Amino acid sequence: MSKAIYVKPVIKKQETGKMNKFGSVFHRNYRDSIDGVKINDIVERYGSPVFVISETEIRNKYRQIYREFSSQYPHVQFTWSYKTNYLDAVCCVFHQEGELAEVVSEFEYQKARRLGVPGNKIVYNGPLKSKASLKIAFEEDAIVNLDNFDEVLRAEEVARSIGKQVHVGIRLNMDTGIYPQWSRFGFNLENQSAYDAARRIHMSKHLNLNGLHSHIGTFILDPSAYAIQVKKMIDLRRTLETELSISIDYLDFGGGFPSRNKLKGTYLPPEVAIPNIEEYIQAITSTLTANLLPEEYPTVYMETGRAMIDEAGFLITTIEGVKRMPNGVKSYIIDAGINILYTSNWYNFKVELDRPVQGTYENAIVYGPLCMNIDVVLENATLPPLPKGVRLILSPMGAYNMTQWMQFISYRPAIVMIMEDGTIEQIRRPEQLEDIVGPEFVPEKLRQFSL
Amino acid sequence: MNTEKLTTLAISDSGFIFDPSTGDTFNTNEIGVKIIQLLKQGKDFNELMDLMIEQYEVTEEELEADLLDFIQLLKNYHMV
Numbered sequence: 360m361s362k363a364i365y366v367k368p369v370i371k372k373q374e375t376g377k378m379n380k381f382g383s384v385f386h387r388n389y390r391d392s393i394d395g396v397k398i399n400d401i402v403e404r405y406g407s408p409v410f411v412i413s414e415t416e417i418r419n420k421y422r423q424i425y426r427e428f429s430s431q432y433p434h435v436q437f438t439w440s441y442k443t444n445y446l447d448a449v450c451c452v453f454h455q456e457g458e459l460a461e462v463v464s465e466f467e468y469q470k471a472r473r474l475g476v477p478g479n480k481i482v483y484n485g486p487l488k489s490k491a492s493l494k495i496a497f498e499e500d501a502i503v504n505l506d507n508f509d510e511v512l513r514a515e516e517v518a519r520s521i522g523k524q525v526h527v528g529i530r531l532n533m534d535t536g537i538y539p540q541w542s543r544f545g546f547n548l549e550n551q552s553a554y555d556a557a558r559r560i561h562m563s564k565h566l567n568l569n570g571l572h573s574h575i576g577t578f579i580l581d582p583s584a585y586a587i588q589v590k591k592m593i594d595l596r597r598t599l600e601t602e603l604s605i606s607i608d609y610l611d612f613g614g615g616f617p618s619r620n621k622l623k624g625t626y627l628p629p630e631v632a633i634p635n636i637e638e639y640i641q642a643i644t645s646t647l648t649a650n651l652l653p654e655e656y657p658t659v660y661m662e663t664g665r666a667m668i669d670e671a672g673f674l675i676t677t678i679e680g681v682k683r684m685p686n687g688v689k690s691y692i693i694d695a696g697i698n699i700l701y702t703s704n705w706y707n708f709k710v711e712l713d714r715p716v717q718g719t720y721e722n723a724i725v726y727g728p729l730c731m732n733i734d735v736v737l738e739n740a741t742l743p744p745l746p747k748g749v750r751l752i753l754s755p756m757g758a759y760n761m762t763q764w765m766q767f768i769s770y771r772p773a774i775v776m777i778m779e780d781g782t783i784e785q786i787r788r789p790e791q792l793e794d795i796v797g798p799e800f801v802p803e804k805l806r807q808f809s810l
Numbered sequence: 811m812n813t814e815k816l817t818t819l820a821i822s823d824s825g826f827i828f829d830p831s832t833g834d835t836f837n838t839n840e841i842g843v844k845i846i847q848l849l850k851q852g853k854d855f856n857e858l859m860d861l862m863i864e865q866y867e868v869t870e871e872e873l874e875a876d877l878l879d880f881i882q883l884l885k886n887y888h889m890v
């Protein structure tokens with residue numbers, strides 16, 4: 360006698376009134392490949408967990424955004440925000456597409472130079488730039504945006520010391536109607552300190568103000584904030600020109616566009632909650648063209664980070680344990696913890712399975728392996744009953760994780776890139792002991808012990 | 811495991827369960843009904859395992875994990 364087909368047993372209490380609250384599933388939750396490469400093959404070669412980046416997705420996204428912007432305002436130059444993802448291979452893709460480098464530290468500056476980006480193709484931002492790094496940036500004609508008065512003085516001192524008159528921009532902050540206002544960076548526009556900074560720089564023998572920069576925040580959900588930002592920057596540019604005869608060559612509008620990720624605490628799926636990129640671009644370009652004559656058009660720098668890369672990144676992770684909590688909630692243990700999933704702090708990632716799994720969906724908690732109570736990767740995932748060994752594909756994962764991740768109790772995993780031709784390249788190998796203990800030193804007297 | 815409570819529940823073949831003492835209703839599937847019926851008959855965990863392995867296309871590992879989980883849920887619902 361042949362055996363009957365087995366289906367996992369389920370039982371669920373009917374709760375009138377809240378029956379459908381978590382019942383619907385927003386995502387297509389099954390994918391056995393990324394860019395045509397089987398999840399299984401990736402894991403077999405590189406282990407689990409493993410980060411996966413799609414070269415095709417990066418290039419497509421860049422080209423879509425660039426085409427949209429440049430068709431409405433041609434003098435645009437995108438600059439890759441290194442902090443969003445500064446893996447060499449990722450930066451190289453963006454540089455091949457024509458993006459400059461946008462860095463916010465000496466380390467990032469060095470990383471860009473090492474990849475072969477000339478100094479004058481680097482935008483150097485950030486609230487603290489050391490004298491040493493300013494010296495190199497000025498010598499190499501980098502595009503430097505100053506953040507505060509002390510930095511203006513420091514820049515002046517450095518420029519004097521190398522006997523050079525250098526171009527600088529200033530970073531601005533302003534009210535664009537969004538909350539929180541990132542007023543800690545740059546000079547405030549409404550209280551005149553931006554104007555004062557411009558006048559102070561204008562008086563300097565060594566500094567020459569030629570740019571205005573502002574990054575109003577990140578994951579901005581309201582495109583109209585950009586229209587306000589752009590208008591205010593155009594107005595300041597005009598004031599500086601007419602009152603102080605300062606000629607501003609570039610306006611740098613920063614980053615801040617959202618990706619298709621699901622912010623915690625939001626109920627609607629990102630496809631519904633998040634405006635299209637086109638609306639942001641439209642807000643910027645239409646404000647530019649409506650307020651400027653073509654002969655006045657400045658170079659516009661865009662430092663778009665998250666929106667360029669987030670959706671090109673995935674994490675493949677494996678269910679290693681299944682548990683029913685005392686309160687009845689299903690829980691799973693996966694092999695990737697929050698130390699490598701920095702953005703799990705504010706995202707509810709999209710969850711896809713590597714195979715179709717039968718059964719009734721149920722709310723579940725997904726824990727990482729860190730042996731720490733805070734190691735919750737997904738607080739409320741709607742999942743069918745998953746057996747051990749099923750792989751979860753979490754995304755979007757391309758922005759900020761691979762720079763803000765931290766090493767903790769184990770080795771950070773491999774990062775692979777699926778190339779346009781369908782081959783796979785390991786662009787960062789898994790860590791090994793020497794990577795981590797390399798910088799350490801044990802004083803002589805502590806070396807001996809017997810147990 | 812005390813399975814007395816199970817005998818007081820009204821269970822339809824389609825998996826609809828009614829608890830007359832509380833008025834609560836539950837949904838389960840065919841396998842769920844099967845397990846509850848076996849428990850009602852007083853079968854213990856090992857007997858349940860043996861009987862079901864014989865009847866269904868399932869590995870011992872998977873079945874054990876599922877049975878433990880299912881019984882845990884019955885406990886949470888105060889059915890056993």
Ligand SMILES: Cc1ncc(COP(=O)(O)O)c(C=O)c1O
Pocket residue numbers: 440442443461484485574576577578613614615616662663664665666
């Ligand atoms: C100065 C600057 N530019 C660009 C970015 C990139 O922003 P986003 O990833 O929101 O596009 C950041 C990130 O915070 C930033 O601080």
